[in-house]
Structures are given as C-alpha cells and as structure tokens.
Amino acid sequence: MLKYQDVAKKIQQAIYQQNLPKGTQLPNIEGLIQQYQVSRTTIIKALNRLERHGVIYQIQGSGIFVRQPKKQGYLNFLESHGFSVDLNDLPGSSQVFNVDVMQPNVKVKEYLQCEDDEYVYYIKRLRLVEGKVYGFEQSYYRKKIVSYLNKEIAENSIFSYVKDICKVNIGFSDKYFKAIKLDEDIAPYLGLNAGDPALCVEEIFYTSSGEPFDFSQIIYHYDNAKFFVQSHSK
Amino acid sequence: MLKYQDVAKKIQQAIYQQNLPKGTQLPNIEGLIQQYQVSRTTIIKALNRLERHGVIYQIQGSGIFVRQPKKQGYLNFLESHGFSVDLNDLPGSSQVFNVDVMQPNVKVKEYLQCEDDEYVYYIKRLRLVEGKVYGFEQSYYRKKIVSYLNKEIAENSIFSYVKDICKVNIGFSDKYFKAIKLDEDIAPYLGLNAGDPALCVEEIFYTSSGEPFDFSQIIYHYDNAKFFVQSHSK
DNA sequence: GAGTGGTCTAGACCACCGG
DNA sequence: CGGTGGTCTAGACCACTCA
Known part of the structure; x- marks a missing residue:
C-alpha cells in the first residue's frame, strides 16, 4: 500500500x-x-x-x-463502476440474462479497438439497488484481456473479479451520456413504457496501460437512478 | 501564473x-x-x-x-459551467427572460446556506448552442457575493464576469442529475411536449473559501445536449 | 537490464486568511 | 502580523514495461 x-x-x-x-x-x-x-x-x-x-x-x-456529505440516494457517477474504493455503498445485485462469447459488431469493435479476429464476452443484465430496478446494462469485455467470465461472476461484481482475479489494473474511463426516449424493446426491462425517459450512459474502461477492455451501455430508470459528481478547479 | x-x-x-x-x-x-x-x-x-x-x-x-480526442458534439460535463480553461468550445449564446433580485425560497436558501435576511439574483434563461436550444436554466446567485448582475451579463458568461470582474475564486462544485419527464410548463421552452424526456441537472458552485454562491437548475434538451466525462483512478 | 514513470523526503519560499 | 495551505526544488529510490 x-x-x-x-x-x-x-x-x-x-x-x-x-x-x-x-x-x-x-x-x-x-x-x-x-x-x-x-x-x-x-x-x-x-x-x-x-x-x-x-x-x-x-x-x-x-x-x-x-466537505458536505453526499446527498442521500444519489450514486457517485464517477465511482459507479470502476473506481469505488470505499464503503457505505448501497446494497446492489444483478439479474443476469446471458453471458456469451461472440465477435463484436462494428461499433463495439471500434470502441474496444479490437483486432479483426478478436472475441468479446457479451453480458446482458438488470442492475438492482435495494430491490428496485436501477438500470439495464449491456456490456462487452475483450476476451484477450478478461479471459473468462460466467453467470455467477456477472451476478456479483465483474469489476472486482477483473481487478482481483484477472489482475487487470484499471486506469481510466470515458463516459458519454444523455437523456433518451425508451423504445419498446428496452422499456419492459425497466418496468416502463415506450416513450418514457431514461438516462443512457456509454462507458469505455481502459487498463492502466491504456488498452480498452470494457464497453458498456447502461439505460437507467428515470425515477430510480440519480447521480452526483463532485468537481474541483485545482 | x-x-x-x-x-x-x-x-x-x-x-x-x-x-x-x-x-x-x-x-x-x-x-x-x-x-x-x-x-x-x-x-x-x-x-x-x-x-x-x-x-x-x-x-x-x-x-x-x-489520449483519445473528445467525441464530436459532446460537452465536457465537468467543465460545462465553471472550470473551462480552454479553447475549442462550441459557440453558445443565451436568451435571457429575467434578472431579478428576490429572497430565496426554502430550497434555494438551504442549498446556498443563506442567512435569513439575504437576497439572491434569480435568472431565467435559455441556453443555445449553434442556434439550437440546449437547455433551460434557472439560477440563483447570492447578492452578498455577486453584488451586481444585469441582462447583458447574463446574455454572455456569468461565470467569466463573476471570476474576472467580481474577483470571486471558484473552488469546487456539486452536481446532481437524473432523467425526468418534462412538464407542460417547461416543455415549450425547449420546443418539446409534456412527457418528453430531459436531463435535469442541479449544480451548486462554491468559492475557493468554501462558500456556496450559485445554485442552478438546468433542464437539457434530450436530443441536443450530450455530455462526456473523463475519469481516472489515480 | 535499460529506460521510464511514480513515490517519498527535507527544506526553502510564496500566497492567502483572519485577527 | 502569525498561522496556514501551496509551490517548487534536487535528489534518492521504487515499480513497471519491454526488448
């Protein structure tokens, strides 16, 4: 340490x-x-x-x-996936739909900077916090870097597994987000209707040696998921 | 420097x-x-x-x-108000509806940690980027710290004015955000309909000596406003 | 093993806040 | 003005990557 x-x-x-x-x-x-x-x-x-x-x-x-303590019920946006070091997080769980190995489509391939013959894990799961549906996540991990995944791992924390078991050092991330109108494919997962609002976040995580290893798209429930970010000019 | x-x-x-x-x-x-x-x-x-x-x-x-250059059309979420140092930002403007002095309501008073007899500036404006409606902003500045504001200042950058003219050093900020359903009062400002999605961001900015001086609520257009955040584990 | 970034130290001096 | 955080330095040593 x-x-x-x-x-x-x-x-x-x-x-x-x-x-x-x-x-x-x-x-x-x-x-x-x-x-x-x-x-x-x-x-x-x-x-x-x-x-x-x-x-x-x-x-x-x-x-x-x-400094001001965090507002109740809001999730730290920057630490919501990778960089959480601390305690006092809300109890979360995941309902996993599938864990598949496949060749990435064009978009995923570009985000993850994959070679032509590379494979990725494709995981689809529902994220729950305190029993409430929080978000619907589709994520892709490069098999080259995360060589094995299964349903049990995906039900818990993939990131802990990647860090602790695969010994991958997480370096930095890019997150892109905006509000969207839910389509009829995804709305049912969140228990909402097509046309309802949602927060759509796309994240790319890189190892500390600068290689992208995870691309995820998460559609957050507009009522259940709230975030905060603290920023500093220094 | x-x-x-x-x-x-x-x-x-x-x-x-x-x-x-x-x-x-x-x-x-x-x-x-x-x-x-x-x-x-x-x-x-x-x-x-x-x-x-x-x-x-x-x-x-x-x-x-x-590192990867910023994706086109996405705004740096953390620098979207206060901490912008750089160049290559998109051309923006504002349509100002009012600049009033008033006593804060309970919520604003609490966020800004106002004394009982304090006054705040209340500004309502539409933010435009490249001619497109980006967001609808309602913001409050403590008169104690920002002693004067007018329409002309609000049409340009309030933050530049606060920094350069009022000599206020900006220290840090808290931002809270989530997706919402637009109500019929605000939707028209964005040229949208009630029930359409939007990104709602509430921000509190503090001086470098730890005093809150600005509380803003911004409702972003779900199609026109897109953001990114870059994060690092170090 | 050579080369590179990261940590840590001790100490000088600067810049700001508040009485 | 005294006390406090912030910057800057030179240099030793550690940890990682890659050929």
Whole structure:
C-alpha cells in the first residue's frame, strides 16, 4: 500500500467513524505530519486526493475542512463502476440474462479497438439497488484481456473479479451520456413504457496501460437512478 | 501564473496545435524537464493535471501518450459551467427572460446556506448552442457575493464576469442529475411536449473559501445536449 | 537490464486568511 | 502580523514495461 493512499484512507476513516459534520476543521498539516509520521509532501498528496473525491476542502491560509456529505440516494457517477474504493455503498445485485462469447459488431469493435479476429464476452443484465430496478446494462469485455467470465461472476461484481482475479489494473474511463426516449424493446426491462425517459450512459474502461477492455451501455430508470459528481478547479 | 499550470498549458497547446493523434508518445520526463526548465516534480504535477483532464495518459515504465480526442458534439460535463480553461468550445449564446433580485425560497436558501435576511439574483434563461436550444436554466446567485448582475451579463458568461470582474475564486462544485419527464410548463421552452424526456441537472458552485454562491437548475434538451466525462483512478 | 514513470523526503519560499 | 495551505526544488529510490 502506498503511503499517500494509506494516509488518505486513514484520514477519511477518521472523518466517517467520528461522523464529523461538514465544516469541521481538521488538524493542520504540521499536525498531520506528526500524526502519520510522513513527509509534508505525502500529506499534501493525500489531502489533494481526498479533496478531489469530495471528502474535504482546503482553504489556503485558513485550514482543512470536512466537505458536505453526499446527498442521500444519489450514486457517485464517477465511482459507479470502476473506481469505488470505499464503503457505505448501497446494497446492489444483478439479474443476469446471458453471458456469451461472440465477435463484436462494428461499433463495439471500434470502441474496444479490437483486432479483426478478436472475441468479446457479451453480458446482458438488470442492475438492482435495494430491490428496485436501477438500470439495464449491456456490456462487452475483450476476451484477450478478461479471459473468462460466467453467470455467477456477472451476478456479483465483474469489476472486482477483473481487478482481483484477472489482475487487470484499471486506469481510466470515458463516459458519454444523455437523456433518451425508451423504445419498446428496452422499456419492459425497466418496468416502463415506450416513450418514457431514461438516462443512457456509454462507458469505455481502459487498463492502466491504456488498452480498452470494457464497453458498456447502461439505460437507467428515470425515477430510480440519480447521480452526483463532485468537481474541483485545482 | 503558476509554473505547473503554465507547463500544463504549453504541453496541451503543443498537442492541439500539432494535432497529434491519439497514442502519440510525448518526450519523456527528462526531456520535458530540459524543454521547460523546471524541476521533475513540477513536470509531474503538470502531467497529472493533464491526465485528470483527459488530455494524456501515462504508463509507468513505458511513456506518456496523447489520449483519445473528445467525441464530436459532446460537452465536457465537468467543465460545462465553471472550470473551462480552454479553447475549442462550441459557440453558445443565451436568451435571457429575467434578472431579478428576490429572497430565496426554502430550497434555494438551504442549498446556498443563506442567512435569513439575504437576497439572491434569480435568472431565467435559455441556453443555445449553434442556434439550437440546449437547455433551460434557472439560477440563483447570492447578492452578498455577486453584488451586481444585469441582462447583458447574463446574455454572455456569468461565470467569466463573476471570476474576472467580481474577483470571486471558484473552488469546487456539486452536481446532481437524473432523467425526468418534462412538464407542460417547461416543455415549450425547449420546443418539446409534456412527457418528453430531459436531463435535469442541479449544480451548486462554491468559492475557493468554501462558500456556496450559485445554485442552478438546468433542464437539457434530450436530443441536443450530450455530455462526456473523463475519469481516472489515480 | 535499460529506460521510464511514480513515490517519498527535507527544506526553502510564496500566497492567502483572519485577527 | 502569525498561522496556514501551496509551490517548487534536487535528489534518492521504487515499480513497471519491454526488448
């Protein structure tokens, strides 16, 4: 475990465990250096990480403060698939329709930058949160990188499996999204009618060596799925 | 101008001006140190910044590469209001309906953490991009922080005005969003019908000293407004 | 194993906030 | 003005990729 990640984790845990309200001032940098016995730079790196993740904010000349807690019921959009490190997520499950190996169509092939003779896993599943239908997902994984998948894995977290078992390091992602009108093929999955609204998200995930390995299209239920993003100018 | 920001800007400009295709390898860190005459740490800070903004990606043991250019027609969700630093944005304009001073309602008051006797500017406007209706925005600015606004300012960029003229430093933001069904009050603004889909985004912007100064609700046209977000695990 | 990015350190100095 | 966070430096060492 890297030091700055470790320190960041510990500071975050301290905040959550003590249930510190927003605006609470943390010890200054000198204090944190003493507490965690690392260099100033390492503390700063940890703090910047927490700041980017919306846990704290720093004010030059003033101090370090606990930031607004996440609004209830909203999902962190950036961490909704890959980068979740933390706890306090809602209990989710998946209803898997199929896990097939196939050759990608033109669109998928381009997104995943596949060779001509490559195969991909095609998974269709319904995502549920607290028993409510959250979204309908169709995803494609390059067999070259994720060599094996099955229904059981897809019922749980594919990403945990990919990270922990396949030892794939996840690097970065692109997400594209917009509101759409549901068509009659997909609406029934969500228990909605054709013409109803939905949020359509297309995601491409890359390994840390820059290779795309997952393309997913997720159609989110317009009433059940709500998201937030925290952003920072630094 | 801070050195690392300056270096980041120059590297980014070099990429765009030479129109380097995705995957192009940049000089190694040693080379960049020589080129820009700053320390290793400063180069790394600049590179990390560019990486977070989706301009490049770095692979340990391998090199620094140009990342996928943004998909045409999609707006950077995180930079769509406050943090835009760059060029190549689409030409936008606004049709302003009103700029009023009023006392905030309960919801706005809470979001903006207003005192009991505070006033806010209330602005209603239609956002257009390339002549097409993009979204319908209702926004509130705390008079305490943004002491003056008028129609002309609202027709251009309120954020530029707030930053450059009011000397407000923008720190961070929270955005909440979901798909909704348009009601009959708002649909006409977008040239759509009640029941049509839309993307509803609520944003709160904070100054760099942690005070909220702007709350906005924007209803985006489901066909005209498309967004992307680039994310990184580091 | 050579080359490359990533982490970590100690310490100097700068920029900002608030009394 | 004192205290606080932010930047920048030089340099050591670690971790990864790829031929």
